[in-house]
Amino acid sequence: MPLRVRLTLLFALGTSLVLVAAGVLFYLLLRNDLQNSVDASLRTRFSILAAQLPEASDPEAELKEAGAGPAQLLRADGTVIASTDVAGSAPLLDRDQVAAARTGMTSLTLEMEQRRGTDTEEQDVRALAGPLPSAPLPSAPLPTAPPRTTPRQTVLVVATETDLVDAAEDRIRNIMIAAMAPTVALAGLAAWLLSGAALRPVDRMRRQTAAISESDSAAELDVPATRDEIAALATTMNDLLRRLNAARARDRAFVADAGHELRTPLTNLKAELDLAGRPGRTRDDLVEAVGNAAEETDRLIRLAESMLTLARMDSGIVIPRRLSVGDLLDRASRAAAGHAQTRDVTIRTDADRTLTVDAEPDLLRQAVDNLLANAIRHAPPGTAVEVRAHPAEGGAAVAVQVRDHGPGFPPDFLPHAFERFRRSDSARTRDHGGTGLGLAIVAATAHAHHGTATASNHPDGGAVVAVTLPTSQPPDVGIPDSGTLDSGTLDSGTLDPGTDDPETDESSA
Incomplete structure (x- = not known):
């Protein structure tokens, strides 16, 4: 596989991995910020209702008057004391969730049934539940006595629909998925063009090297004026060619002298x-x-x-x-x-x-x-x-x-x-x-x-x-x-190189 294609594929793969990692991180951060915003809104509602309900004579009327989404007031056993019309008559929390809410504030995501005309649909809601230690509970009226209240620990649940949050998350996710393909394609195209421009001098040197013949002893490669690694490679190749040509010239001279x-x-x-x-x-x-x-x-x-x-x-x-x-x-x-x-x-x-x-x-x-x-x-x-x-x-x-x-x-x-x-x-x-x-x-x-x-x-x-x-x-x-x-690496001399063999049996040339 050509180096240019490999560089392009590697760059495209790297870009894809970076985009996926960045997209997932951005999506998770956005989702967390939206959820924190919803939870902050629910805490504000919970604080307002928690301040009003203990003094209210009719908790259900107080819940309905507050509006702004589903809300319920539950007994310790999970039965409904008061509820808004949107929340319905069925408790939003099961017994385990009520028990957890009695010990402290709890944020959770619930499925709530909602009527749309004659159809009933389940919809996700974000809820916040917490204890109300002194909420008044209406007792059964007596004919000869005025109404009285019995203080018991109750659980307040406030919720809000997550349609807007879910829609925002889906829209961001779809935009990132749709934008990923063209972004990777553009990155691959840029890598293809850049690698082609970077490797063009190498390809030119390859063609010049292939065109050098055995008899062309003075051929050299063009050195780019970029002063980068490619230019250093061309310079090194020219030095190698000069050394090879010098060695070939010495070999030819040696053969000619030996023949003579x-x-x-x-x-x-x-x-x-x-x-x-x-x-x-x-x-x-x-x-x-x-x-x-x-x-x-x-x-x-x-x-x-x-x-x-x-x-x-x-x-x-x-x-x-x-x-x-x-x-x-x-x-x-x-x-x-x-x-x-x-x-x-x-x-x-x-x-x-x-x-x-x-x-x-x-x-x-x-x-x-x-x-x-x-x-x-x-x-x-x-x-x-x-x-x-x-x-x-x-x-x-x-x-x-x-x-x-x-x-x-x-x-x-x-x-x-x-x-x-x-x-x-x-x-x-x-x-x-x-x-x-x-x-x-x-x-x-x-x-x-x-x-x-x-x-x-x-x-x-x-x-x-x-x-x-x-x-x-x-x-x-x-x-x-x-x-x-050759004489370039050795010091020069004065003796006759031709007189190398003494006329004795102990010498060898």
Whole structure:
């Protein structure tokens, strides 16, 4: 069911309930006020008759002379002493009602027979009954004595017809019932129009969103000028579209770069195989061709492993455990020592053995291996690569720094250092076997552990890359989307992302 229809029905139902509740309350209050007005009139009549009857010699004549509706004077046993013509000769009260009236003033509704021509009808009347302690009662006359009176407790009943009150109540009730249907209809129509006006921007955004094609990367929704929740929703949707478009552009660039990176070693591999297959090649030529083919194959393996690592971090969940940072750096340094010796470079490690972090060992080890490989590759012969680990952020995090004494990189490369397949010198790094994913993996690893990756040129020369990780991970640690790993969320660097793999058996790209 459409939201507009549901809102209209709910508003109409709510209006109906409010009208019914208000109508019932108004009707009951009106009925109570009319009844109180009638009772007040009866009390006035009762007071007047109660003052006149004790002194009257003929109570029935006094009742008839007072007029203004039915009235009776009853004995304690319920028999009629005096009555008006309208009240008739039958007592208005039964014995129980008379007994109750003798104890105090009693208001009640009675049914009274009334003659209309030859027909007799029963009519509701409102009555007030109460005691008259000293009303005079006529005794039977004696021939030789004057009349006398005997004081006894009697009950006076005054009543009035409720025709006007009942008619007023019926008229009000009928008016409320008749007015309820059009009122609810008008409320429903107003709800339909208001909900339509409120949801019109939403429907427009829905149509605009449905019209956005896959190739329309700059499409955005119109933001209403109302500055309300609908405008906030449109703004949020535009932010989402921009993020999706940026992520799609990065994915397309990644696929294009990956295809380009794969094409070069495949082309070289095919060329080597073609040359090896030519007639007249010597054994030495074949050995050289096979060696070159093996080198290109290793390069393809490293590139595939790097891409699989990034794909894992783009879609997986890290499983951290407590580990010693100093032990991990020692193992990584020993593994890279052989590669460093071939380049006449030494590795110096300075790490506190008490420093621990919650991290996935394989991911953190691969990030450190990549940093060491970059530093060794760019370190001049006879220099040292410095690896340090120290507390950061007041002890809440651990910072791991790797520094070389090489030339560093141009400042214009710094904003793009952590981007995938980004190189400062593409030709040079490809010749050295880099994949362009080394620092991207470092940045992704840091971000996956809710940490940061930073890179800069040291004032005394060389490059410094630092990874800062919190000592403990929140319970919801997960790998972020690839769109969160661009240079906008990570600090820029200076090392060559293409030099991610040391030429040792202990490293992985």
